[in-house]
Amino acid sequence: MTILGSVAALFLKKASSFQNLRELLCNRNLYIGGVLYLAAALLNIYILRFLDYSVVLPLTSITYIWTMILSYLILKEKITAKKIIGTVGILIGALLITL
Template identity: 45%
Template sequence: MIDYVAILTILVITTFSGSVGALALKKGMNDLPQLSLNLVLKNGWIYLGSFLYLLSAVTNITLLKFLDYSIAFPMTSLTYVWTVIISYFVFKEKLSIRKILAVILIIVGVFIISQ
């Protein structure tokens, strides 16, 4: 029997950690005055972003145990939804009608493919 709550939880963890991981890596790289291995290895944001990316990968692999690849992989596009939301609140990026429509289409597409 498929536990839909567990699958949804894993999906949210996968997509959210991937999106926040990318945000942390961007922040870490933006904080560097110059690109050098020494500075990268001393940057906590890089470690946080790397950890979150790893978490995203592990939970994505776990998701594949419960869902067909043709369903699981398109569901990871929800990462883009989180990215738009985070960009709006953290970076104060504008939400254009085009972005809102794209987010709605992604959510509708994920819903349709999951049925």
């Protein structure tokens, strides 16, 4: 679910380089991102059938970690010390919630 959300955001980022509304509406990245977000949402609903909301929602913060990794690998964005500290904080929080 979290990986799907992160990949969906990547496609929407790629779709954001439009010049006008018509170009955006013809951009396949917009639709790929939308379908992936929908798939992530449906998976989230399914997961909520089996796990507590108070566990699932905080674990969605793992999406930020995937997003940082994808932005580094695909968009060539820099990973700073602040981003690493934030990522460690997210991992610790996710671990504490699941215990």
